[in-house]
Amino acid sequence: MTQQQLGLFADPHEGPAGLRYAENFIDATAEQELIGRVATLPLQRFQFGAFEGNRRVASFGYRYDYALQRLAEADPIPDWVLPVARQAEAWAGLAEGSVRQVLCTEYEAGIGIGWHRDKPHFDKVLGLSLGAPCKFRFRRRSGDKWERHTLEALPRSLYLIDGEARSQWEHSIPPVEAKRYSITFRTMKGR
Numbered sequence: 306m307t308q309q310q311l312g313l314f315a316d317p318h319e320g321p322a323g324l325r326y327a328e329n330f331i332d333a334t335a336e337q338e339l340i341g342r343v344a345t346l347p348l349q350r351f352q353f354g355a356f357e358g359n360r361r362v363a364s365f366g367y368r369y370d371y372a373l374q375r376l377a378e379a380d381p382i383p384d385w386v387l388p389v390a391r392q393a394e395a396w397a398g399l400a401e402g403s404v405r406q407v408l409c410t411e412y413e414a415g416i417g418i419g420w421h422r423d424k425p426h427f428d429k430v431l432g433l434s435l436g437a438p439c440k441f442r443f444r445r446r447s448g449d450k451w452e453r454h455t456l457e458a459l460p461r462s463l464y465l466i467d468g469e470a471r472s473q474w475e476h477s478i479p480p481v482e483a484k485r486y487s488i489t490f491r492t493m494k495g496r
C-alpha cells in the first residue's frame with residue numbers, strides 16, 4: 306500500500322507542484338485603483354455555451370469563444386493593466402510581454418466558479434485577487450479518490466498556476482462571501 310492510500314502525505318500542506326503564491330503583491334492604494342478600473346469596465350455575464358454563468362468578465366488580448374470553441378482576438382490590453390502585468394511577469398520569472406491575455410472578473414457575493422482547467426491554448430496563469438478573500442480550491446484524481454488542496458487567496462495576493470497545478474489539477478472557487486474581483490494574466494502556448 307502506498308503512503309497515499311494510507312492517507313499519509315509527506316506534507317499535507319504542500320499542495321500542487323507548480324502553484325506559487327505571494328501575499329501583499331500590491332498595496333491597498335493600488336488595489337483600490339484597480340478595483341475602480343475593473344468595476345467600470347463593460348463587464349459581460351460569462352457565456353458558457355447555452356448557459357450564462359453569473360460572474361461578469363472582460364477579456365483583453367484574446368478571449369476564448371465558447372460558442373465557436375476557439376480563441377478570438379479581443380481589445381488590446383489596456384494601459385492601466387500593463388504595470389501590474391509587468392510586475393506579475395517579473396515575479397514569475399517570465400519575459401516582459403509574455404502575458405498576452407488579461408481577464409478581469411467580478412464575483413458578486415454568492416457567486417463562484419466551478420471545477421475546470423483553463424483552456425489549453427493558454428500556458429501559465431497568474432491571478433491577482435482584489436476585494437474579498439476566497440477559497441481557491443484544487444483537486445486531482447488519485448485512484449478512486451480526489452486529492453485536494455485549498456489556497457486562501459487573500460486580497461492583494463498573486464498566485465501562479467504552472468506545472469502540475471496547471472496540467473493535472475482542476476481549480477474552483479466556492480461562492481464568495483462579499484464582492485471579489487480578480488485580474489488573471491495568461492501566457493500563450495506555442496506563440
Ligand SMILES: O=C(O)CCC(=O)C(=O)O
Nearest residue numbers: 410418423432476487489
Ligand atoms: O478569479 C480567479 O482568481 C480565477 C478564475 C478562474 O479560474 C478562471 O477564470 O479561469
Ligand SMILES: [Fe+2]
Nearest residue numbers: 421422423476
Ligand atoms: Fe481558471
